[in-house]
Amino acid sequence: MMRAPPTLLLLVVLAGALAGGGGVEAALLKAHFYRHSCPVAETVVRDIVQASVAANPAALPARLLRLFFHDCFVRGCDASLLIDSTAGSTAEKDAAPNRSLGGFEIVDTAKAVLEAVPPGVVSCADIVALAARDAVSFQLGRDLWDVQLGRRDGVVSRASEALSDIPSPSDNFTTLEANFASKGLDVKDLVILSGAHTIGVGHCNLFSSRLFSSTTTGAVAPATDPTLNAAYAAQLRAACGSPSNNATTVPMDPESPARFDSHYYVNLKLGRGLFRSDAALLADRRAAGLIHALTKEGHFLKEFKNAVRKMGRVGVLTGDQGEIRRNCRVVNS
Template sequence: MRFLAVLIAIAVIFPSSSHQFWPGFYDSSCPGLASIVAQVSLRRFQQLTNHPAQVLRLFFHDCFVEGCDGSILIGQTPQSSVERDSVANRDLVQDAFDTIDLAKQAVEAQCPGVVSCADILAMVTRDMLILARPGWNLALGRRDGTVSRADSALREIPSPRSGLDELLKNFHSKGLNLLDLVTLSGSHTLGVSHCSQFSQRLYGVNTSLDGTDPSLDPSFAKELKKDCPPGAPVTAIEFFDKAAPFTFDNHYFKNLEAGRSLLTSDESLLASFPSREIVRLFARDPPLFFFSFAASMDKLSRLGVKTGGAGEIRRSCNRFNAQ
């Protein structure tokens, strides 16, 4: 276990930055930026109990399609379907979009036309996670994307029903590895899942007499069936961690080992020896998980960033400037 912990610590190396993408990018052009965004983040954190999970999910879904460029924020257009329209994004919560809009409005009032929506989304996500527990030194300088397509979201965002091989293929295509996959899956210590995303584990397993996934703890499966009966409405939800649903901790990994995970994608982390060992380590060493999570979030926040003359600085986060 100690050897594996050392390997994880060695693997967690924060990337270097450039003059176009670094934490001090707005020091001269918008010196009060961090405070402006933090005030909005804190207010929304206090108003909305599940907000860190909602914003984190929005950020993840943005970065996995076209890179971290704010393309998920574009609203519906009559000309084409955008990322937000995709079935992969149908459960994203409007409150998260509203928070980014509020932060953008506050920033524009002080620094008009300077700060991208992509950077504001990244900053709010980091702020929400600092308020919940972990943080990292966020590089800035992202430009907003000018493309948002629903079919790209469906193709690029991992499915909650994916197995380990499919998840790894997806993560590897983004330059992320097994450690990042297990680590970022730990964000499921926060928030909720819709019953429809895991109902097949309760009623659709042909190899069991009652259709229940045998990897589920029987008492947990019974609880889930009570909360998510057959034909449950599409709005029916379940907390990932009922014991502490709004606390960022390592309970996700403890629950996973105990057969108390919701999604097939979660359970799949136990399918290989390396991923299973990382789960076991994080279940026993919270500080190591927090350290690894900060590093993986830093890597995630750098995916496909547009800098320099690429993209644009949107005036409004839900519209391209050309609209």
């Protein structure tokens, strides 16, 4: 068989990356990127994340996965979410959608260790990507997806961009589809990545409009969004108490809130999707058509690993773009 010329092979690789929504830069990501420059990188992150998750298994997997998602949806997967605000600039992490995020300290710990062996090599963006995978995979006892590495860190972080780019729990399907498409992600990716809501919690004020309505006198009365199961709505009203309650949280998956499984889709079919954006998936024929197959756990886990890897290539910086931040919270001076 005639061997393809190297230039042709490179074009094929680049075309594959572009088709996956990652662009030319994503083609430079690869497995075991730090094999020679920092061989312990992946082990250090895994050990720190797993020790933390073992101490808080109910909360940390969802927090670290959400951190990765929110980072990738603003400026791409460049760790711009980790940058602290300054006197002259409000950063992404202080935008309203990000104020309830957690897990920053775990990334900081991993970065501090890796800066010693050796400094300036492992990016904050890659640590976020690894931490999400390692946290979600802990309970499964195996890696749910492989992480390609080689991301570099961004140097710009704006709260205004987080407000405009991060999907809202109240979004309808049209808005969600357009948001994901702007990141090179399609309807299938939208449906599968929404399955991450099988773990974690939601604050009552983010879905209270589905539970309460205002009367003509201004008082608040019970109500039920017609797309929401009535019995489930009653449970949520009892837990939340009032539409302004932003302190109380409820599990996004009422059946198995700490297990990364396919129950999210089972709940959707029963009218128990917590957010309006969850229920919106049933409003589109294409999205609704994907949900039945995803109720099978093996199918969901297989599809999720493909979708989250694709998300991890969104807008990445590679080569000599960006920088390797010495401190994930501060741009290098």
